[in-house]
Amino acid sequence: MELKPAPEWHTTTWLNTAEPLSLERLRGRVVLLHAFQMLCPGCVARGLPQAQRVAELFNGAPVAVIGLHTVFEHHEAMGLQSLRAFLHEYRIRFPVGVDAPGLDGDPMPRTMRAYAMQGTPTTVIIDAHGRLRRQVFGVHDDLLLGAELGTMLVEAKRSAEAMATNSPASPPASAQCTDDGCTIA
Amino acid sequence: MELKPAPEWHTTTWLNTAEPLSLERLRGRVVLLHAFQMLCPGCVARGLPQAQRVAELFNGAPVAVIGLHTVFEHHEAMGLQSLRAFLHEYRIRFPVGVDAPGLDGDPMPRTMRAYAMQGTPTTVIIDAHGRLRRQVFGVHDDLLLGAELGTMLVEAKRSAEAMATNSPASPPASAQCTDDGCTIA
Amino acid sequence: MELKPAPEWHTTTWLNTAEPLSLERLRGRVVLLHAFQMLCPGCVARGLPQAQRVAELFNGAPVAVIGLHTVFEHHEAMGLQSLRAFLHEYRIRFPVGVDAPGLDGDPMPRTMRAYAMQGTPTTVIIDAHGRLRRQVFGVHDDLLLGAELGTMLVEAKRSAEAMATNSPASPPASAQCTDDGCTIA
């Protein structure tokens, strides 16, 4: 089975970041893309808090947590000003891109369309090579999400090592190991 | 940093399994050892349900979820008959070993002592080579636990491949990949 | 201790109701007034769901659940159009009044000021005589809120009876009693 490159992102604005982000710029890091709408109850109650915890717990590991605001309804109620206030009130500090309007009158925004998302929340995991590895519609399970991120972090580490030195296997980049165990965060 | 082999288990009885288990017998699989007491509130409310979900979600992957009943107080209230009823009522179906009484009047049971556990619940992760990789006292975070299991599953897969065929890298054993992503469970 | 009449409400618009509401019009019913902002995390996660459950569970009893949108920050992000979309997405079906802007440049809206609320969420209970009986800033406990509503419902029932017939005591209006017990909902 061939893994395919993740579709590029088409955004109009970025918040919580000095410069616009793209998959190209994030190459070498595992990307957790969280597609949401600020008035989507499941996103607010479950999806965004999960993304926030990933950002905190994997801080230090080569994981980039990115929000994507994919508004496909109530556009007038979820404009940029509203989104800005929302991110402030909910203390969401990771970068958030605003998905570009659909082409040719498509009600679904462009990136959402490119990934064929079914709705929000949608969790997308892209590996360090920019390949789409996982896409889940609805709330994703913490244990599975953790396992997927762990898996791709080891792979990223191995690739980096192979390119750099052909060095022998060593503990994954994300792990701090001591005599009595290894810890990730 | 050298990783050390996990201490052997010393048990008097096993429930939910036809034959007694040992680290030796589980070599090649990642082991999640959950040390608990049936009257420990944190174990009942959080630790055991987490272990149960790992057993369900990672069913199919080379992960063994094992319970260890490490009673260090109220011994008379947590005997074998009580434990059996408890496992039945709480629908715990993974194998559970009963930790052997401490030597020379030690109030702490033998395996608990060998791992220098601080109390219950304690989560221990042992890799496919039988090495102790992680030990957490208290409730462990789902995202981190998932990442640790994911990490060790990839390692286990790579080792198996290296031994068998020196074959090139392929997706981890735990992942079912399709055109639009990879899934673990 | 003298109980005081609850301050009148000053609103600009009402949603989810055919006609504007006032304390006067609700006389004879116990009023649960839930003051919130649509971008207040505690309101969204805890306060509004509690108000919704009261509306459902006490359906049939003389209790009126009323929302009050008391915006004192990010006004531009919480306008009428946004509120309308929010109520739709969160399936909030009880009447919601929009608090009137503060007088003389007061940043706090008028009703919020009249009740001297400290912020959102704030839960206010007004008895069937229109008297302010309880005001809680922050998330209120379900057991206590239930007890307060139960208390005021019995009082309302007794008053109604006293006025109507001077009839002897009977089970409270809210209770459906059978041979084996009484139920409220």
Add this chain to the structure above:
Amino acid sequence: MELKPAPEWHTTTWLNTAEPLSLERLRGRVVLLHAFQMLCPGCVARGLPQAQRVAELFNGAPVAVIGLHTVFEHHEAMGLQSLRAFLHEYRIRFPVGVDAPGLDGDPMPRTMRAYAMQGTPTTVIIDAHGRLRRQVFGVHDDLLLGAELGTMLVEAKRSAEAMATNSPASPPASAQCTDDGCTIA
């Protein structure tokens, strides 16, 4: 509809109380009777914590929270010694009676049979006159339970007043009222 007196309790032992309790001795107080088994998951996760919160929140009001250990399965695993350890570990401090074994080989204990309970957890509310007012099998809703307790507390207060002085209506016994509201706890 006639309200009936609650059946008497038949117990073999009492824990967490200096003297055995009976409905007769608790007359004048609203009684929350929580029937449970120490190995019943729903009791441990939901029912007992609810009873504990009632005991804490209504401390000061004439409410008696009483546990009843109604073992109808795994008797050998839930003996007195086990129950004692369980109450200690879960920090349950309200009085708990042990239901008497069923008569003539009845597998259901006597009090459980007298109330025709369907299983555990079962929540029973008895008013200050000793009348059975509410019986719920399964986890009971906090809002409804609060309302039922509030209702019966007002009734108890009115009865006491009527007997004592024929005094005019006053705020319920459970409420502490100030200028800006009334509070129960």
